[in-house]
Amino acid sequence: MRTREALASAAKLTSYSAGLQVLFRLLSFLLNAYTLRYVSKETIGVVNVRLTLLYSTVVFLAREAFRKACLNVDKEQKWAQVINLLWLTVPLGVLWSLLLGWVWLHLVTTPDPAVIPHYEFGVVAFSLSAVVELLSEPLWILAQVHMLVRLKVIAESLAIVVKCVLTVLCVTIVPHWGLNIFSMAQLLYSGCLLTCYILYFMKYIGSQEAQRRSFPLSTVSDILPKYHCHQPIIDLRLAVLTWTFYKQSFLKQVLTEGERYVMTFLNVLNFGDQGVYDIVNNLGSLVARFLFLPIEESFYVFFVKVLERGKDIGHQKQEDVSMAAAVLEMLMKLVMLIGLTIAVFGYSYSHLALNVYGGSMLSSGPGPTLLRYYSVYVLLLAINGVTECFTFAAMSKQEVDRYNILMLALSLTFLGLSYCLTWWQGGVGFILANCLNMGLRIAHSLRYISHYFKHSKRQPLRGLLLPVPLLLAYLLSGTVTALSQASWSKQCLMSQLIHVLVGALCFTITIVTIFFTEPRLVQFVRTYFLSQNKKEL
Template structure:
């Protein structure tokens, strides 16, 4: 029962932390998104491509190579609520390696771009790249404290700091554009990124320094700088190996996650980059506000729950995985329901959304078709985020090594498919290549999950699948929305016809919500009980209550 109770505690933290992250990030992203819409109305396709594709690709390259492995590896360490100084020192010392590694990667990345493009020193694009490099260096200085905050489950601290940073970045961008400052060469976007980095630096260091002063008298302060744990080396060899495995994997994931952008920058037109930038900004509102915090919270909690499950019960010789099993199945079902909403309503309403936000010039382009495909991409991203987080949190070093091999194969296939589909279908082809890539990764993770729970008598992936009634309602809603688009929507009389069309979609959405509520009541009961940290809810797993009971009620 110890594993079940631990799983309940971790699940409760998962739900609570995810809700805090989601609500805060959703509010922040909505405000930032509205500001970005105002910003994009002032930009042409080439400038949108620069701000949404080229510059983010540079920063993502730097951070995924330099810090992602340290994040994954260090967060797997279980510090608990009141960590010993030696345990915290072990994590902090290794986390600080991300700073020099990141600075080297930053210099190499910026230098390579300047050499590749043969830009003169006085060119405004050179200045923008240098400011972007400085911003990356500043952000890296806050990385060890970000890792420490995640290990200590200080998720509200992260929410506040990242909220302020994101809002500051958007406000600086809009203010500079209004004043006409730095638009040439994308300098305005580099200044905005520097603002974001400075807020992170001040926020994390300010919090932990004030926390250290409060705890100095009790002797419970956590080290913020590298220090040698008692009786151990400065850098823990086992933790370094795990971080190294994740770092190598991050390089492969960079090609997988951002390979399409490399293809787009190298072989796509500026128009395609602009279209992709618009579509990704719309999609990222969901990805970064809902899916990303959920994935990060899930990885943290899977790591803690698996660590608890691996501790032997008094009356058992095998790890009790029922707690982590329950968390995983609920998470998969949750993102599946969210993904179905986008698959059902996204394609028929893509044109309407783009027309309302960006005007007819952008909605009459390839963007609606690309956005419709992106809605399918959102669903597979959601499923991959949860399944891959579980793999990374629970796999052994050997399992991670095999995952790295698989990612290399997927990366090669992804890049080759992206090149072919970009030439054939432009931005839409690029998104379809991403869908294929995510499907391969989901398949690999699901094979791992099935093997992990092979000995569990209660595990069944069917428990994570929405009921037949819910799926049927989604299909009916999607068909109705497509019919309404053909019947009511008139591009020349857009605003009058769109009102009727949107009302039909709203009625369909209400019907879907009703079907989910009636057919998946046990799912919502599980979420509510886990949020309260109720250990009794996990104990029901063996008797068929909750998600299992949901299977019995399906029609």
């Protein structure tokens, strides 16, 4: 029963998170399309690559390890110690913001003030925004562990909407403010997010709903760090686990944002090319991130609740192991089909998508080629997200330590490949380096999963195998849409419309083939994502 409740909660969390990601990516998509008409691609490059990298690095290094460790906490845990541990994210964030802010101001190439003014204020604002967001981290963990899924959706959705509205208004009315517009919008986003979490818990703590769900805090002051007599200030076991993940977080951040670090510190692309690359990156990951990231985050929570970390399957409840294997198999099948669909259709529709989105500025340059390569990268990104999600949930502390060494080697290899391939192929080199890096990470995770289930009747890696009729449908769709692009490459509206109709027909054939060849997957999606009445897997 506990296992199925965890699965239902994970699926529900994924659905809500996916909806949030849809909103976030859609608004970012529309915002970029709008701002391209008012600001230069150089400004877009500085904001979306340089300053956003500063913000994401501070936030990731300050909180990622704490999230990995504390999301595994039971509801019956001594939460005073957990909260004390989580509050360490704030001074850690301040330290990283000061250190990295200095680096961004003094050790990297800064934009020409005549072309892009107010860069210094941008660095300060994005650093401060990261610290403000970290103030809500204990509340975020409480919400995730106790499955308060609507809170995350409402808070982040409202913050995103407010940020986008301010950006659009300022870009339209006072476009000469430049970076100041994006800096103020980023500060407003973090402040709105923190305010939503505080107001929610002020109302929730002590309420009848909280009592019914056995919420561990009885007063609002319990959210603040406290010292309790005759008790350790923090949970030492969690602290050790956090440190283990923390060592890994440096490497994972390099692997996740490696191309932006290379752009920032090695200056292999000018700010204009960085802007084009970032726009293509956002467009290419539009579907991938609003589906794959919520699945990874939500089902990581599911796996850590169902499996006992570091124990082989012979010493765990077989019902839980069987359920975890079945879910992993279906998840791999699901994300692989989504990623394969993006890869197949992305090749033929990259030029059209960029032309509609940004006009000739994007479609006439290297943009279409970048987007085609990125479509293939999305497939690898999909598989890696789910396999690492399970691997990190099942690994023991010693296995995580060993994996950190592998991550170090991957990080160094990735940075070297990015630098070399970018000098050779420009922006495409970044995507090629990402593909090679992602392939190595997938190989490691598949090897771990295969070894983990070697004595089990369940073999979740079968989720990566596709039936022959479905493979033929993808091959047919890719061939027909490629021929359609070559035949209707003119820029007239009728040619583009015919090309879209051909793609729609091929897409329909592919979806129908999936329904007939993958009935278990269809039932899984209907049961745990689309249906309100949870059925048996």
